[in-house]
Amino acid sequence: VARAASTTVTIVDVARRAGVSKSTASRALAGEGRVSPGALERVARAAVELSFVPNPAARALVTTRGTRLVVGVVSPGPTLAVDAYLGRVISAAASLCEPERIGVGLQAFPLTGPNPLPALMSDPTVQGVVLVNTTEALLQAVQPDFAGRVVSIGIGSVFVPSVDVDNGAGSAAVVRHLVKSGRRRIVMITGPHWLPCARRSVRAYTDVVRAAGLTTRIVRGDFTAESGRIATMAALRRWPDLDAVVAICDATALGAIAELRSRSIAVPSDVAVVGFDDIPFAEFAGLTTATHPVERIAEAATRAVLESRPRRPDDIVFSSDLVLRQSA
Amino acid sequence: VARAASTTVTIVDVARRAGVSKSTASRALAGEGRVSPGALERVARAAVELSFVPNPAARALVTTRGTRLVVGVVSPGPTLAVDAYLGRVISAAASLCEPERIGVGLQAFPLTGPNPLPALMSDPTVQGVVLVNTTEALLQAVQPDFAGRVVSIGIGSVFVPSVDVDNGAGSAAVVRHLVKSGRRRIVMITGPHWLPCARRSVRAYTDVVRAAGLTTRIVRGDFTAESGRIATMAALRRWPDLDAVVAICDATALGAIAELRSRSIAVPSDVAVVGFDDIPFAEFAGLTTATHPVERIAEAATRAVLESRPRRPDDIVFSSDLVLRQSA
DNA sequence: CTGAAAGCGCTTACAG
DNA sequence: CTGAAAGCGCTTACAG
Numbered sequence: 001v002a003r004a005a006s007t008t009v010t011i012v013d014v015a016r017r018a019g020v021s022k023s024t025a026s027r028a029l030a031g032e033g034r035v036s037p038g039a040l041e042r043v044a045r046a047a048v049e050l051s052f053v054p055n056p057a058a059r060a061l062v063t064t065r066g067t068r069l070v071v072g073v074v075s076p077g078p079t080l081a082v083d084a085y086l087g088r089v090i091s092a093a094a095s096l097c098e099p100e101r102i103g104v105g106l107q108a109f110p111l112t113g114p115n116p117l118p119a120l121m122s123d124p125t126v127q128g129v130v131l132v133n134t135t136e137a138l139l140q141a142v143q144p145d146f147a148g149r150v151v152s153i154g155i156g157s158v159f160v161p162s163v164d165v166d167n168g169a170g171s172a173a174v175v176r177h178l179v180k181s182g183r184r185r186i187v188m189i190t191g192p193h194w195l196p197c198a199r200r201s202v203r204a205y206t207d208v209v210r211a212a213g214l215t216t217r218i219v220r221g222d223f224t225a226e227s228g229r230i231a232t233m234a235a236l237r238r239w240p241d242l243d244a245v246v247a248i249c250d251a252t253a254l255g256a257i258a259e260l261r262s263r264s265i266a267v268p269s270d271v272a273v274v275g276f277d278d279i280p281f282a283e284f285a286g287l288t289t290a291t292h293p294v295e296r297i298a299e300a301a302t303r304a305v306l307e308s309r310p311r312r313p314d315d316i317v318f319s320s321d322l323v324l325r326q327s328a
Numbered sequence: 329v330a331r332a333a334s335t336t337v338t339i340v341d342v343a344r345r346a347g348v349s350k351s352t353a354s355r356a357l358a359g360e361g362r363v364s365p366g367a368l369e370r371v372a373r374a375a376v377e378l379s380f381v382p383n384p385a386a387r388a389l390v391t392t393r394g395t396r397l398v399v400g401v402v403s404p405g406p407t408l409a410v411d412a413y414l415g416r417v418i419s420a421a422a423s424l425c426e427p428e429r430i431g432v433g434l435q436a437f438p439l440t441g442p443n444p445l446p447a448l449m450s451d452p453t454v455q456g457v458v459l460v461n462t463t464e465a466l467l468q469a470v471q472p473d474f475a476g477r478v479v480s481i482g483i484g485s486v487f488v489p490s491v492d493v494d495n496g497a498g499s500a501a502v503v504r505h506l507v508k509s510g511r512r513r514i515v516m517i518t519g520p521h522w523l524p525c526a527r528r529s530v531r532a533y534t535d536v537v538r539a540a541g542l543t544t545r546i547v548r549g550d551f552t553a554e555s556g557r558i559a560t561m562a563a564l565r566r567w568p569d570l571d572a573v574v575a576i577c578d579a580t581a582l583g584a585i586a587e588l589r590s591r592s593i594a595v596p597s598d599v600a601v602v603g604f605d606d607i608p609f610a611e612f613a614g615l616t617t618a619t620h621p622v623e624r625i626a627e628a629a630t631r632a633v634l635e636s637r638p639r640r641p642d643d644i645v646f647s648s649d650l651v652l653r654q655s656a
Numbered sequence: 657c658t659g660a661a662a663g664c665g666c667t668t669a670c671a672g
Numbered sequence: 673c674t675g676a677a678a679g680c681g682c683t684t685a686c687a688g
Contacts (some may be wrong), residue, residue: 008451010665021675026667034673057385057395057453058665061680067385067395067453068431071422080423082623083608087415090422094399094434095408101453103396103431106422123336124680125385125395125429225612255612280411281609284553284583295410338681349659354683362657386681389664452664 009050017046029054056101056127064149066127069097069305070105070120074133076194080108083223084279085294089132089153092298100306102127109134111194115141121149128305130298131160133195148309151301155196156315163301163316167197167276170290170320171204174274175246177288177322179212183244183272186214189221189231189256191248201248201276217242221252228255236263243271244328250275250282250289257285257327272328276320286326293318337378345374357382384429384455392477394455397425397633398433398448402461404522408436411551412607413622417460417481420626428634430455437462439522443469449477456633458626459488461523476637479629483524484643491629491644495525495604498618498648499532502602503574505616505650507540511572511600514542517549517559517584519576529576529604545570549580556583564591571599572656578603578610578617585613585655600656604648614654621646 015025020039028035028043029052035043046052056067071090075081094104109116109131115138120126128149131138139157142150147159156162178186188205191198202218209216219235221227228247232255235242245260247253253275257267267273268288275282275289282289300316307313343353348367356363356371357380363371374380384395399418401408422432437444437459443466448454456477459466467485470478475487484490506514516533519526530546537544547563549555556575560583563570573588575581581603585595595601596616603610603617610617628644635641 011667012665022666023668023675023677024673027674030667036673039673055389055453055665057388058680059667060385060395061383061389061665061682062667063680067388068429070426070431082416082419082423084412084415087412087419088410090419091410091415091434094418094422094432095410097431098398098433098435101396101433101451103398103425103433104422105426105429105431106419107426123429125383225609229612258612281553284557284586339683340681350682351659351661351684352657355658358683364657367657383681386664387683389666389681390683391664 008055009052011052011054013050014043014046014052017050018042053099053101060124064124065308066123066125068103068105068125069093069127069302070107070129072107072109072116072120072129072131072134074109074111074131074135074138076111076192078108078110078113080106086132088294089298092295093130093302096299096302097306102306109138111135117141117146117150121146128308130301130305133197135194135196147312149305151304151313153297153301159312161304161313161315163297163304164197165292165297165318165320167200167320168204170276170292170322171201171246172208173320173322174276174288174290175205175208177324178244178246178272178274178328179208179214181272181328184214185217185239185242186244186246187217187219187235187239187242189219189228189235189245189247189252191221191223193220198248205246221248223249223252225251225255225258228252229259232256232259245271245273247273247275250277250279250287253287253289253327254281254285257287268326268328274328278323282323283325288325288328289323290320291323292320336383337380339380339382341378342371342374342380345378346370381427381429388452392452393636394451394453396431396433396453397421397455397630398435398457400435400437400444400448400457400459400462402437402439402459402463402466404439404520406436406438406441408434414460416622417626420623421458421630424627424630425634430634437466439463445469445474445478449474456636458629458633461525463522463524475640477633479632479641481625481629487640489632489641489643491625491632492525493620493625493646493648495528495648496532498604498620498650499529499574500536501648501650502604502616502618503533503536505652506572506574506600506602506656507536507542509600509656512542513545513567513570514572514574515545515547515563515567515570517547517556517563517573517575517580519549519551521548526576533574549576551577551580553579553583553586556580557587558583560584560587573599573601575601575603578605578607578615581615581617581655582609582613585615596654596656602656606651610651611653616653616656617651618648619651620648
């Protein structure tokens with residue numbers, strides 16, 4: 001068997017330097033099993049000195065740890081819609097995995113049709129799955145023995161920890177700002193109905209608006225800027241006196257602003273507009289919004305599946321903070 | 329050795345069904361080596377019937393094929409700047425690799441300091457590297473024996489095939505459109521000077537403008553919308569009578585438009601603005617630009633490193649087409 | 657053309 | 673607490 005002499009350091013290099021067998025080195029590195037304090041320390045030192053990172057390919061052959069973390073994106077159709085949000089999630093995941101020599105894959109989880117999760121979980125090359133935008137129905141397929149290897153960015157379940165932004169609080173903050181600054185006829189442009197996380201924002205909007213003694217006005221969008229424009233047209237037709245728009249996300253808010261400006265309706269003096277997410281472009285556009293730390297969320301989710309704890313980790317929720325700019 | 333019984337099909341399943349040894353199955357699957365036509369056919373059929381995909385983890389232990397494709401992003405500083413473009417590249421790569429059970433990693437290639445490429449190429453878990461935004465200097469580190477395992481989105485070299493959009497033709501088309509529609513004082517906002525691909529656009533601008541008997545007017549930007557705004561301010565100060573702006577990319581063009589509008593300079597009647605890339609938001613913004621098929625480029629580059637041909641593949645260049653919208 | 661064997665880098669029962 | 677051995681799923685010389 002001939003292969004290019006790899007300069008990569010293996011566990012036998014570590015074992016040799018520590019003066020132990022590779023069995024002992026393996027146990028010491030795993031941090032569990034009976035290992036004498038002396039051996040433990042020498043192995044740890046040798047590993048650091050040699051910058052040893054275990055070969056996940058070899059490991060995947062013997063354990064349930066894999067070589068790949070797959071990001072499963074729930075999509076209405078069979079094709080995967082890649083948007084900027086997803087790009088940020090997968091970039092963050094791939095950066096974090098790289099030093100561990102783990103790769104990331106991307107797969108669509110169609111809303112209807114067979115759930116790809118079970119096959120993924122029985123594939124010895126997959127370390128775990130990070131679900132994005134998932135639904136209760138898809139979460140049903142998660143069996144107790146997948147625990148620790150599946151985490152969800154969005155809603156969770158008994159077996160699946162959730163990592164997410166506090167949509168509700170962020171949306172509430174943004175709507176509350178509108179109310180405080182005197183807006184009374186506040187329209188919300190929502191996202192697609194199948195998305196659980198979008199429902200939390202709608203709920204927050206409803207609560208704040210009702211608490212202020214105002215009426216709710218809701219128009220459906222789909223997260224795109226174009227849908228923001230269309231929804232704004234519809235809203236203006238239905239409620240010509242509206243004085244504020246809260247959009248489910250920044251892209252939709254930018255669409256709303258474009259539509260308003262094209263009708264010479266001044267923002268924010270005539271109509272205030274707020275978004276959600278604080279996308280990179282929002283600062284430039286002067287959009288008032290609430291933060292959504294996408295990278296930190298993706299990193300936390302990735303870290304959880306890299307660790308693959310036997311027990312279900314706790315849910316993690318990142319706060320969403322109001323960012324005041326010019327649009328409201 | 330206990331592990332959860334994997335439901336995954338292995339090469340021995342294929343061999344058994346085809347009635348041959350796993351050695352023969354392996355050879356047949358590889359498509360090379362002496363295999364009888366009969367065996368070849370039975371193995372091929374068995375593989376299809378069982379939906380067999382070789383386990384890259386096992387394969388990586390014995391060959392120079394890895395379990396992971398790494399996207400190497402050349403960055404001015406040590407930290408990796410993730411923008412929407414990179415998100416699209418890595419999403420496309422990760423989608424394409426997933427069915428092969430290969431993951432993707434993401435690593436910064438700092439402009440200064442040690443080049444991470446040699447270490448990556450000797451890591452048995454890496455299948456190959458897709459370089460993004462690379463420079464001549466970084467390409468120097470590519471040795472002949474990396475051939476076929478490194479491809480560059482951007483400039484190439486003797487050993488490294490390049491996959492890219494035809495920046496020059498796209499930029500030329502966009503500037504030519506400006507000239508044809510009567511613009512005479514055309515300013516270009518460029519990108520950072522260290523980026524070779526940005527130089528091609530500047531060259532195209534220069535050629536077209538000079539051929540029309542006009543003078544070149546160049547201001548430096550950095551690909552961001554904010555730099556487009558700032559560069560536009562500078563340009564207006566220097567050439568108050570400018571009648572067109574060609575931006576190195578759409579984000580910068582959007583910045584230029586915002587700055588012009590904030591000064592009540594009408595677009596396109598007073599000043600025409602064109603971008604480059606045709607980003608998703610460009611359609612919404614009514615920006616005249618030229619196409620940049622990022623996903624197709626990323627897929628071609630990914631496919632090349634997945635195949636890892638022994639010989640350097642040919643360069644691939646995708647055409648860039650003018651997209652006429654409202655801004656020019 | 658074909659199969660048995662060795663070996664890649666790990667982990668994990670199994671005996672000491 | 674420790675090491676020798678087996679085995680994960682492949683590929684590739686090596687003998688037939």
